[in-house]
Amino acid sequence: MNVKILKEFDLGMKLGQVKSVQLHISKDEPEYILFGYSESDNIDPWEESLHFPTGRMNLALYGEQGQRIWRREFGIGVIPGTWFSPFLAFDLDNDGMDEIYFVHNTDDKRPFSVLSTVLEKIDPRDGSTMGTWPFPVKNTVMEPLTHSYRQNMTAGYANGQPVLITAQGTYGDMFLQAYNSDMSLRWERVIGADEPGPRSSHAISVFDFNEDGVDEVFWGERLISIDDGHDVVVCTDGEFRGHSDTVLPFRAPDGNMYIYTCREDKDFVGCWRVVTYDAQGNVVWRAVQSEVTGYNTNHMHIGWVMTTKPDYRKIALAVKIEPIAMHIPSETYLFDALTGEPVEYDFPIPLHKCVPVDLNGDGFHEFFAEGVLYDTDGKVLCRPGGTKMNLTKLFGYPGEQLICYYPGETKVRIWGDVDAVDSDYMKKRYENGYLKHMTQLTGSGYNSNPTVTCAM
């Protein structure tokens, strides 16, 4: 392997947060990359996390040679944070050009304004506004702050027709709206906080899971038809009504599809915290049953599935974090992803710090941890440093790449193996278009986390 910088982009300011999506202006041209970024750290609506911005929200489009095409800086009303100001790229109007959709609070002084928040359609050629529509922040605004400012967007296809989804709410009441190419309302749905079934996740996969021509939206452990909004699969095992941090679709070596989940909240005595389902939503295996509960107990915060040598065995990771002392990993679990049997995996770096990436395209995962890329055996390949944005296939390079931003340097860099070759296994992972599609949705929610990038 020969890991090098493949591309570099200078965003021209100190960077506290950066997200990106890939887009096409025309099918005959190379891809462009859209960055959403700020000098401010990411701002989360959770009351224990929320802080005041130290910079403005920006959107800027760059060409594959690193040249900036345009930049827009937004007003103080636009809070630079994943859940306040999501964006994505999608050819909703079906003309061959991916336009940009952005949740834009147009009031320059009032960051929590309900009336001034719109869904804006942006022209990728020059950043100009192509249209605005109301974005119904009002749906959740009476809930606690941590529930209320959780705006989301996603997109997909129903029998070839593009559909855009906007949504509000994650943990309590949840509201979804689906739009057609002409922005007419296709369907809308309300899932009340007290209704049975799961809440949403932070990463939303969208693809045709049951291969009937219509994409399913992975709204937590609930798969919703993008065509008409009905539940296609509800993965409840018993009484769980909570939110799952990981909802990851994967394909076993025998070709069958599964869904791996790790749960955050709504714990109760007897609740299973890690569950894997088959393609019909039936439980295949489950693990870690709650014996005691309390505030934020048994919170399975990190989860992913890696593919290991030599037989493409899938191993699933779940990491529990301590109650109160948020984000401190307290226990790491490894399972055979098909049976749930506990697995030992010898690796020199604690796996809760690692995220899988197939740099050389051979089908087996290498790892990125704390600024360092490791091969499958834990040998250091390269030290890119930086803060991870995403691990996926970018600009059509063979293998998968790492994209990082460098807070002090104003730069974003894409790292990859210049000797990578896509194996048949890698081609199979990418052939249904899911992973490619998700590179347009990484400006919304936590779609850049391994819940999406390790899928398939």
Ligand SMILES: [Ca+2]
């Ligand atoms: Ca278009």
Ligand SMILES: [Ca+2]
């Ligand atoms: Ca389907």
Ligand SMILES: [Ca+2]
């Ligand atoms: Ca590999």
